[in-house]
Amino acid sequence: MHTALVMLGGLALLAVCLACGHLSGHFAAAALIFIPLWLAAAGLNLWIGVSRVGYTLREELPIFLLIFTMPSVIAVLVWWRSN
Numbered sequence: 001m002h003t004a005l006v007m008l009g010g011l012a013l014l015a016v017c018l019a020c021g022h023l024s025g026h027f028a029a030a031a032l033i034f035i036p037l038w039l040a041a042a043g044l045n046l047w048i049g050v051s052r053v054g055y056t057l058r059e060e061l062p063i064f065l066l067i068f069t070m071p072s073v074i075a076v077l078v079w080w081r082s083n
Contacts, residue, residue, distance in 0.1 A: 003063055006045055010038050010071035018078065031079035035072050042068040 014034050021030020046064040049055045 003067060006042075006067050007070055010041070010067065011074070013038060013041070014071055014075055014078075017075075028079050028082040031075045031082070034075045038071055038075075039068060 014031075017030045017034040017037070018027065021027040021033075024030075042064055045067060046060050049060040049063070050057055
């Protein structure tokens with residue numbers, strides 16, 4: 001359940017980035033700006049899972065990849081379709 005909520009948070013962050021990009025006239029760039037922001041947030045989630053919750057890096061890494069990849073792929077598709 002936590003993984004789904006974190007991915008929904010990523011989609012919400014993408015929506016905020018795209019809204020800001022729409023208002024500033026840089027819609028395509030906003031989709032690409034989202035990716036490093038989301039990498040940092042997903043990395044923070046990984047770090048918390050390993051250092052505080054007690055998961056091993058081996059257990060947490062596939063979850064990190066899933067959490068990072070799904071919203072990032074959507075951002076790349078939005079960027080690709082807007083160019």
